[in-house]
Amino acid sequence: MTVPTTTRADSSTQQQHELLVIDGLTIDHVGSPQQRGLVRDVRLSIGAGETAALVGESGCGKTMTAMAVLGLLPTSMRVSGGRILFDGTDLVTSSQRVLRRLRGKEIGVVFQDPMSSLNPTMTLGDQIAEARRLHLGESWRQARRHAVRLLDTVGIDSAAQRARAYPHELSGGMQQRAMIAAAISCDPRLIVADEPTTALDVTVQADILDLLRDLRRDRRMAVLLVTHDLGVVADFCSTVAVMYAGEIVDRGPVQEVFAAPAHPYTEALLSALPKLGRARTYLEVIPGRVPPAGSFPTGCRFEPRCRHAVDSICREPQTETELGDGRGTRCARVAGDGLTLRGIS
Amino acid sequence: MTVDRIEEDTATNQAAAGPAGVRAVGLRKSYVLSRSSLGRPTATQAAVDGVGIEVAARTTLGIVGESGSGKTTLGRLLALLTRPDSGQVTLDGRDITGLRGRELKAVRAQLQVIFQDPYGALDPTKTIAHAVTEPLRAHGLLSRHDLAERAATLLEAVSLDPTLGLRYPAELSGGQRQRICIARAVSLEPSVLIADEPTSALDLSTRAEILNLLLSVQERAEQTIILISHDFPTVQHLAHEIAVMYRGRIVERGPSAKVTSEPLHPYTQVLLAAVPSPDPARQRAQRELAPARTSGLPADWTGCAFRNRCRFATEVCSQVAPVLTEKRDGRLVACHHVQ
Numbered sequence A: 001m002t003v004p005t006t007t008r009a010d011s012s013t014q015q016q017h018e019l020l021v022i023d024g025l026t027i028d029h030v031g032s033p034q035q036r037g038l039v040r041d042v043r044l045s046i047g048a049g050e051t052a053a054l055v056g057e058s059g060c061g062k063t064m065t066a067m068a069v070l071g072l073l074p075t076s077m078r079v080s081g082g083r084i085l086f087d088g089t090d091l092v093t094s095s096q097r098v099l100r101r102l103r104g105k106e107i108g109v110v111f112q113d114p115m116s117s118l119n120p121t122m123t124l125g126d127q128i129a130e131a132r133r134l135h136l137g138e139s140w141r142q143a144r145r146h147a148v149r150l151l152d153t154v155g156i157d158s159a160a161q162r163a164r165a166y167p168h169e170l171s172g173g174m175q176q177r178a179m180i181a182a183a184i185s186c187d188p189r190l191i192v193a194d195e196p197t198t199a200l201d202v203t204v205q206a207d208i209l210d211l212l213r214d215l216r217r218d219r220r221m222a223v224l225l226v227t228h229d230l231g232v233v234a235d236f237c238s239t240v241a242v243m244y245a246g247e248i249v250d251r252g253p254v255q256e257v258f259a260a261p262a263h264p265y266t267e268a269l270l271s272a273l274p275k276l277g278r279a280r281t282y283l284e285v286i287p288g289r290v291p292p293a294g295s296f297p298t299g300c301r302f303e304p305r306c307r308h309a310v311d312s313i314c315r316e317p318q319t320e321t322e323l324g325d326g327r328g329t330r331c332a333r334v335a336g337d338g339l340t341l342r343g344i345s
Numbered sequence B: 001m002t003v004d005r006i007e008e009d010t011a012t013n014q015a016a017a018g019p020a021g022v023r024a025v026g027l028r029k030s031y032v033l034s035r036s037s038l039g040r041p042t043a044t045q046a047a048v049d050g051v052g053i054e055v056a057a058r059t060t061l062g063i064v065g066e067s068g069s070g071k072t073t074l075g076r077l078l079a080l081l082t083r084p085d086s087g088q089v090t091l092d093g094r095d096i097t098g099l100r101g102r103e104l105k106a107v108r109a110q111l112q113v114i115f116q117d118p119y120g121a122l123d124p125t126k127t128i129a130h131a132v133t134e135p136l137r138a139h140g141l142l143s144r145h146d147l148a149e150r151a152a153t154l155l156e157a158v159s160l161d162p163t164l165g166l167r168y169p170a171e172l173s174g175g176q177r178q179r180i181c182i183a184r185a186v187s188l189e190p191s192v193l194i195a196d197e198p199t200s201a202l203d204l205s206t207r208a209e210i211l212n213l214l215l216s217v218q219e220r221a222e223q224t225i226i227l228i229s230h231d232f233p234t235v236q237h238l239a240h241e242i243a244v245m246y247r248g249r250i251v252e253r254g255p256s257a258k259v260t261s262e263p264l265h266p267y268t269q270v271l272l273a274a275v276p277s278p279d280p281a282r283q284r285a286q287r288e289l290a291p292a293r294t295s296g297l298p299a300d301w302t303g304c305a306f307r308n309r310c311r312f313a314t315e316v317c318s319q320v321a322p323v324l325t326e327k328r329d330g331r332l333v334a335c336h337h338v339q
Helices: A004-013 A062-070 A096-102 A124-136 A140-153 A172-183 A202-219 A230-236 A254-259 A264-271 A332-336 B002-017 B071-078 B101-108 B128-138 B144-157 B162-166 B174-186 B204-221 B232-238 B256-261 B266-274 B280-289 B315-319
Strands: A020-029 A039-046 A051-055 A077-086 A107-110 A190-194 A222-227 A239-244 A247-253 A321-324 A327-329 B021-035 B041-056 B060-064 B086-091 B111-114 B192-196 B224-229 B241-246 B249-255
Touching (some): A020 A062, A039 A077, A051 A062, A051 A230, A062 A077, A062 A190, A107 A172, A124 A140, A140 A172, A190 A202, A202 A222, A230 A254, A239 A264, A254 B280, A321 A332, B021 B224, B041 B224, B041 B241, B041 B249, B060 B071, B071 B192, B111 B174, B128 B144, B128 B162, B128 B174, B144 B162, B144 B174, B192 B204, B204 B224, B204 B232, B224 B232, B232 B256, B241 B256, B249 B256, B249 B266
Parallel strands (some): A051 A222, A190 A222, B060 B224, B111 B192, B192 B224
Antiparallel strands (some): A020 A039, A020 A077, A247 A327, A321 A327, B021 B041
């Protein structure tokens, strides 16, 4: 990871030409009026070569936000507001033709479960070669040769032989490496990785994160990482956006968000982690659970579970407030009421 | 052979640990990988290869390791769900390995299991009240007309609304289901709980809830808990002692705080260094110190199974399998290079 000060300098110089800008993204469920704003007013931008994390519990809308970037929302979901600009092109209004040209070429994707994302009836080499044939018009022969090089890049031994193997012949970690090889086959400028290491052992996870780190450095790829593991965020990302019930509630450089959260939800997530030296003590828990889509509170969506909630302020809908230095919060008590929160100690 | 050596180890420690609690000596279980055309096994793989453990009564032993290390098989052997090829399991000094029929059933009431997947562990066609009282009915300890009342008590004990008894598993969240699995496991007031990855299917904040529940259950009823997990922070949080498994064997065993703060076996060091810390500054320092994690298995089965991944490996590691021996601070380590 880059030292935070340089990260900030980087992002300010790249402000004018961000690679991905999500601006006010709102997603509704088609045909059910109460399920509006499953994802609401999400704003996020990633510069070339940057790594940003979307974190939150399941049901917070982080995967849906990532799928919207890829134009892969389920048919029951619809983007009802906002723009997703990829290098100036609005992905929301683009035709499927344009999206197909971008996906796999300019934007690579890595899903959580490699076994269900890879085609079991195709060899790894052919799956990786497919993208280059489609997007770059290479012949099978050229593309296959390139696939072997890619398998080698992602750290698979005897790549030429492995290129002829089927997915089930590889371990989970190797399959995930092959997924990454497919994702980077056309040298994309952005990788969207949805829980890429959740199904893997910690040692394999560390290897995969090292691999993504090298690729980011060598190829200047930006990475949007969706995860619920705060350790992975600390390890890999320079900026983080914490999502709760479809909204980004806290954002900023990872080190600063974790050291001094600007939203009670971030504080609660951090204090629910087991800590070294405090074994066999009771952990703090967040009372209640994430409200199901469609029954979000009308005021602050976290208010019913929040230990800092004050009726007069928190019953009102919350808007995002800029705090400077890339920090932002959706908590009126932090923004205007002087509330300070505990970070990781 | 390894089994004999471990038997010696555990024999020397017997006096210190005392008889109460769970002990296992020289447990071994292999699975057949392939058979000849006549059905005879031609290749086998030892999932658990001569493992000895001791868990003092009312304490928690954490078993950690990567997938494929044999920790789940070990849990099943200890829960008497799988029969070992050799070795024995004792509960409060009594050998329970070979029990059958009525005796086995009686001892099973003392050994209850919590499984990883709370979605798969509950019958979707039965109500929650039915699920939590199933062990009581199976052991003939509950008549039908006490069922609702008893179910309510059990649900309250795990801080669930007693009216949930009338619902079905599909209506509940993952955390609620895992609470129900725990309520069911403690319904017979067992002396031993074996929890196999109880939190790995759950969200961050739900994980904290379940860890708290396991702590409070143990404080109240003083069970012995065997916690199996690949997640070091979870194990370190709950366990008094930790056993680290690698390819079917225990490579390090000792007090939780010691193993976590100063791992002795190179594999434990690699495993701990790979757990990312949520503190960015600490994580950066940790990554710089992290040893190489090159994978790969040794070509043959003599010597130390970890040697291909080990930065300290020397000639002796490929020739002699290291034996689990006591090194320091009450720690057992299987490595030639740890003094």
